[in-house]
Amino acid sequence: MKTTFFALFLFLITFNSFAQKANYTITSIPDSLKQNANAVVRLDQMDITIASQRSMNVKKQRVITVLNDKGLSDIEAFEHYDKTTLINSIEAIVYDAAGNEIKKIKRKDFRDQSAVSGSTLFSDSRVVYLNYTPISYPFTIAYTCETQTSNTAFIPTWYFLGGYNVSIEKCVLNVAFPSDLGFKKKEFQFAGFNIKKTEETTTKLSYVAQNILAQKAEDLSPSPGDLFPKIIMGLEKFHLEGVDGTATTWEAFGKWYGDKILTGTTTLPEETKAKMKALVGDEKDPIKKAKIIYDYVQKKSRYVNIAIGIGGWKPMQASDVDRLGYGDCKALSNYTKALLQAVDVPSYNTILYGDRYKSNIQSDFVSMQGNHMILAIPNGDNYTWLECTSQDDPFGYQGTFTDDRDVLVVKPEGGQIVRTKVYDDKGNTQKDKGIYAIDENGNFSGSISIVSEGSQYNEKFRIEAYQPTEKESHYKEYWDNINNLKLGKIAFANDKENIRFTEDVQLSAINYASISANKMIFAIDVFNQNNHSVKRIRNRKNPFQIQRGYLDSDEIEVNLPAGFTIEFLPENYELKGKFGEYKTEIIKKDNNKLIYKRSMFLNKGKYSNKEYDEYRLFMEQISKNDNAKIILTKN
C-alpha cells in the first residue's frame, strides 16, 4: 500500500512540473506574437459565477510573459476591494525564461494600500497589488485571484487587450448565471480578431480569443476602448450596495434610480428655500431663475469627493451640502436640483461619461454606466446643461468635458437617452486682431487681442486665474516661435454671458528678425503659427479622428522698419480639402505697412487609416506656409 501511494504522489508532482514547463517556456511563443510586443498574454481566463442577484464570484487567472521593462505594466496583478468586495485569494508565481518556477508570491507579500487618488478626499476602496522586481527578462508571471461581491450591478467587462504593444496567445471568458436574472451582453469591435463564442445557453456564456497580434500606438487614434474587442455584460435584476435593482429599459432603470437611490435626497431647510425664493424675486422665466441659482451654487460650494459604500452612487443629502458647502458631482448636481425645486424649476440628474474624449452611454445596453453627473434643465425642446462641480463655468456651458455625447437623463417618469450640446466647428473660434512693428535692428514689438468662443473658450478662460509665473510660462509656451519674448501688459475679459474670452497682450522681443549682412528675414505670421507636427507613421493601421474642429481668423497689421525695401514677400496661399480650409493673404498698404490675413478651419471627423498621410500633408503645408518668411534689404 505504502509504495503505491508514494509512486502516485511522485507521478503527480512530475506531471505538474512538466506541464508548467511546457506551458511557460519563452521558446513556445510564436514569433508573430513577439512582434511589437513588450509582453505576451499566454493565458487570461476569467470565470464569472453569478450565484444570485446578490452574489458574484470572479476568478481570474492571468499568465503573462514580460519581454522587457515596458511590459511590466501589462502584468496587471492588482485587485480592488472594499466592504462589499472581498478578495478570497490572490497569488502569483514567477517563472524564468525556461519555465522554471523561481518565486512564489503570497497574499502577504502583495502590497495593500488605500486607493484614494487625485480628486478624491476619502474612499474606503483599497487596492492589493504586486510589486515584483524582475531579475532578468523575459520572465513569466502566473497570477490568480478570486473575489466575491454582493454588487452585481457591475459585471467586469471582458476587455482582455487592454492596450498597445501586448499580444495574446489565449483568452477565455466563462460566465455562469441563473436564468431568471435577465443576463445580457454586448460585443464590441470583434471584426478582425480571432474570437469564438464557444457556448451560449440560458445559464452559460463562453468565449475564446486566440493569437492576437500586438499593435503599436498611433497618434489621433480613437481610444483603445473604441478600437479593441470587448464585451460588456449586465443583469436586468441586480444589486448595488444593499439595494436591489431592475433595469429592462432605460425608462425602468431611470425609474429605479430615481425611486431607490435619489429619492429623499433633495430635502432642504425652509430657510434655504425661502432664501432661494427671495433671490429669484419676481423672475418668471425658468432659465433666468436657474441662472441665479447656479450662480449661488458656484459661489457657495466646492468639489470634494468622499466615496464610502453607497455614497459612491447615492448623492449626499441636499441639506448636508447646504450646510457643508461641498460635495462631489452627484451631491452638487442634486443640491442644485433641490434649490431649483424650491423656485419651481424642474431639473433632472444626468448620468454620463465625463472626459475630454467623447464617450457615450451605450444606449442599446441598459445597465449602470457612466462616471459623472450633471444637471439637465428642460429648455423648450432642448435642455440646458449645468456642470455643478465647477465654480467658474458659465451657465449652461459644457466645454469639452461633457459635450456632444449620449447621456442618461433621469426623469421622474423614467430614464431617457439624450445627446448633449454639440459645439459647431465653425463656432469654436479664435479671432486675433493685432499689430506689430519690426525696427531696424530686427526687434519686434506689438500687441494683440485674442477672442475665443465655443470649445476654444474652454482652453483659454482659466488663464486668468493663473499665478503670474504661470501666466508668463503659458504665453512663452504659446508663442514659443518668438525667442527672447518679453511680455508687457496683459488684460483679460471673461464675458460669461456670451461665452467669450478675450486676452489683450502686449509683447516684444529683441532679435526677432534674423539679420545677415544687409538683409533681414522673419516669419510674417508671428501670433498664430500652427506648428503642431503631425507624425509620419509608416503603414498606419488604425483609423484616426479629430474630435473637435475649429476656426481661427487673424488680421494683423505689420509695420516694417524705415530704410528697408521688401525684397521678397510670401505669396497669397489657399488650401482646401476634406479636412478643412486654410487661406493667407498679404495686402501691401504702403511701403512700410502690410496687412496679414489668415484663416484656418479644421473639420471634426472620423477618417480611415488610408487618409492619414493626406491629413499629415495638409497640416504640413499649413505649417510651412505659417512659417513663410519675408525678406527686407537695407537701402
Place this chain on the structure above:
Amino acid sequence: MKLIKIFSISLVLLIASKTTAQEFKLGKVSVAELEQKIHPKDSAAPAAILYKKGKSRIEFDQSDGDFVTLTDVEVRIKVYKKEGYEWANQAVWYYKTSGFVEKVSFSDAYTYNLVNGKIEKSKLKSEGIFDETVNKFRGQKKITMPGVKEGSVIEYKYTIKSPSDRSIREWNFQETIPVNYSEFTTCIPEYYVFNSRQKGYVFPKMTVDKSPKSIIFTSKERSEGRVTTTTFSTDKIDYIETRTTYTAQDFPAMKEEAFVNNMDNYVSSIQHELSMTKFPNSQMRTYSTDWNSVVKTIYDYESFGAELNKTGYYEDDLKALLAGKNTLEEKIWVILNHVKASVRWNGYTGYDCDNGVKKAYKEKTGNIGDINLMLTSMLRYAGLTANPVLVSTRENGIALFPNRTAFDYVIAAVETPTGYLLLDASDKFSTPNILPFRTLNWSGRLIRKDGTSEEIELTPKKLSNDVVFLNYKVEADGKVSGKARRQCTDHMAMITRERIDGVKQEDYLEKLENKNGKIEISDYSRTNEKDILLPTIESYAFTGNDLCEIIGGKIYISPMLFFTNDKNPFKQEVREYPVDFGFPQMDKYNINIQIPDGFAVETLPASAVINMEDNGGTFKFVVAQNGNTVQFSIASQINDAIFSAEKYEMLKEYYKGMIAKETEKVVLKRI
C-alpha cells in the same frame, strides 16, 4: 553659493534680541481678516497662512511612565480665491507600525465667513474627519472644512502624540502660498540635547528661555494586613526646560522653477535631531552631532557595517571571476559587472540593507544598501581599498547637516593612485565615476573601517561630450542629403543608452525622423552600445526635403539643420534658485556643407565667440569657405554643473547669443 549664508546668519541670530511677539489666538478671527480681498504683498495669492503656531514638547507621561513627544499645531488660513480651496482640505500623517503608534487628533476647526457684515462660523464635525490607512507603516488623518467660499478664514488645531521622546518633526516656514506669521517652539528638558538645523533662503528669528519644571510621580502601595490599605506616595523631580522659539514673519510663497535640483532644498525650514541624553544617575549618551559621529552611528548598524564584513556567500563565485585578473581596473570592472548581473535594484533607496546582502545575492534583488555594500565588500575582498560613500539623492535634498536622515543612498569608492573611483552597481549603464543622475547631488561622505570619514565631491568635474559630425550636400531644389555621426561620452553616453535601451530600432528611427524635420534615415548603425566604457556612436545617412528654405530663388540654410537650437530654455524673467545642469557638458558640431552647382554663397554667418564670466562656459562659432564647401565648427561648452541665481541673467544671455548665431542662415544665390 547662497547656501553659505545659512551659517553666517544663524550665528547672528543667536544673539538677536527678543522681539515682541504678535498675539495670535484661535477663535479671534477679525472682520478685517474676513474682509480682505487680496493678499497685501502678493496680490495673485489664492490663499495665505495668516498664522501657524507649532509647539513640540518632550514631557513625562504618567501613563506611559516615560518621556513622549507632544506636538500642538494651530493654523489660520485665509482663502482669497477658488484656486485656494485646496487649503480647506488638510492631512496629517502618522506612524502606525506594531509597537510604534502615533496619535493625531484635530480639534477647534471652524470656517469663518462674513455674512451681511456679521461673522458666521461653521464647526467641523466628525462627518468631515477621515482616518485613512495609507499602508503598513503609515496612516493619515484628513479633514475637509465646511462652508468654504472665496474670502473664508479657516482655523484648525491638531495634536500629534508620539510615544518616542525624540520625534520633533520638521517644521516648514514656507508654503506654496504666502505665510504671514509662522512660529515653532520646542520645549526640551535638560536631559536632552537636540541639534537644530535650518535651511532655505529666508530665516526665522530665534529666542531662547529656560524655566524650571517638575515631574510628579504618583506611586501606589498596598499593604495587606487585616484591612487592606493603599497609601499614595509622590515623588517630585525638578528639572530645567529649554524653550526655543522660531518666528517667521511675511515669508513669500515658494514658486516652482525649471532646472531646479529639488525645490525642497530652498524651503525655509527647521529640523531637529537628538545629539545627546544625560539622565540623572545614568551615563551620558551621545548621538550624531557631527559628521564623524553620524558616520560612526551608521557604521555600527547591524544592517550596515556588519553586512560589509560578510563574505562567505560570494567567495567561491568571486574567486573564479578574479582568476587571472591582475590590474586594479580589471578587478573593479569584473566585480562591478558581477554585482550588476547578480542583483537587480528593486527601486528602493537607503544606505543600509533591507534584505541583507546574503539574501539579496541569493534572491537576486535588493535595495541600494544591499547592492552597493555587497559591491564594496567584494572590492575589499579582491584586495582593493574600497569604502562606502553615503549619498543623499536629488529627491532627498542636499545633505546640509550631520544627521542620519541626511542620507538615503550609498555608493562605493575605490582608492587609486590617481584618486577615488566612485561606483554604483544599481544602474546598468553606470561606469567608474559615471554615476546615475539621481546621485549627482553635491557631496557624499566616505566611511573608512576605522570610523573616520571624508567628504567626497559628487558633482562631476569632467565634461561630458556630445559631438556631431555632419556632412551634407544641398541640391538646387533645396533637397538635402548627407551623413551624420553622433558621439557621446560619459553622462551624455549614459543618457543616450537610457534613451535607446529596449526601444525597437524601427520605433527609435521613426521617432528620430519625426523629431528631426521629418528626414528619412538609412544605413543606421550603432557602435559600442553594449560596451559601456566607450562612447556611444550613432551613424546614419539622411535625406530631407524640408531642411532648407527657398525664398525668392535663393536657398536659405541653417547650417546645423535639425540640430539647430532655436529655443532658449531660459524663458523666465527672474530667477530665485540656482540652475542645476547636473554635470558640465560640451556640445560640438563639425559641419561640412557642399553647395549645389550653379550656386554661390551670397552671405555666410560670421565667426563669433561668446564667453561666460568666471570661465562658466564658452560658445565658439567658426566658419570657413573652401570652393564649393562651407565648413563650420560650432561648440558650446558649459564648464559648471550649477549656476547660482545671480548668474541666471548671464546664462540666459549666453543662450540668447548662441541661438541667434545658430539660427543665422547661409544664403546661396544662383550664378
